[in-house]
Amino acid sequence: MGWLYCWSLLQTRDRAMMHANLMNNYFNPNLMYTKEDFRRCFRMMHHVFECLLCDVQQVNLYFRQKRDIEGCPGFSPHQNVIVALRMMAYASPADSMNETHGMSESTCLDTLEQLCDTIVQVYKDEYLREPNQEDLNQLIRKTKDRGFPGMIGSLDCMHWDWKNYPIGWQ
Template sequence: MSHANLINNYFNPNSVYTEEDFRRRFRMRCHVFERLLRDVQQINPYFQHKLDRAGRPGFSPHQKVSVALRMMTYGSPADSMDETHGTSESTCLDTFQQFCDTIVQVHKDKYLREPN
């Protein structure tokens, strides 16, 4: 249900919130979010939508990237994500670590340089 709300609120053509609302809440444009999502999905299988151990659908890639970006953008603690995204503290921390490692792996050659 959390995934459906996220998609309906931000990513559908007739979404609840506007592009400006998205930019204010995520601190980036929607196309940048989609690009980050696509990049991490291509490199890291953790960001693929799959079933959990109970056979139910796990967290979607949109949810995982949203959690990681929200923690990074606002400095939100991992345990606060349970209320808004329905993810446990350990899942949030794992997602954040996977996201950061993947982004560094994908973009290090272009954006990261040795200090001078």
């Protein structure tokens, strides 16, 4: 057995183990963490993740599990999307994903780029557009109901006076 073959088996085992851990922790019926844990960890609700995963798999072949040159399974769609979301949610560097998800820096960066491009492609018409008058009216109603009238046009809210404004920010 050559060293390359042994290295390939090790990587495959790690990928499979990481996938099994991910599924046991967040996706299988007897999951270790709750849906609230998922939302806190990945900055999105579980059902939104499932919709995103389904949509990106349909549009981009990158997010379907493939086999590597040795014929072993590559990263699962769940692993690919989770890694990209973690990097975005926490501004994590790509090289930090190797320890927790077993994915190299270059693969993480490719995955992040693929996910971002796919999200734009899939959701641009519905979510990535300029707001129309109906959208603005809805935002104005919501902000007024929450005690921030006139917030549109001043999204940074710099014109609001804070009673207990942190001294270090003055």
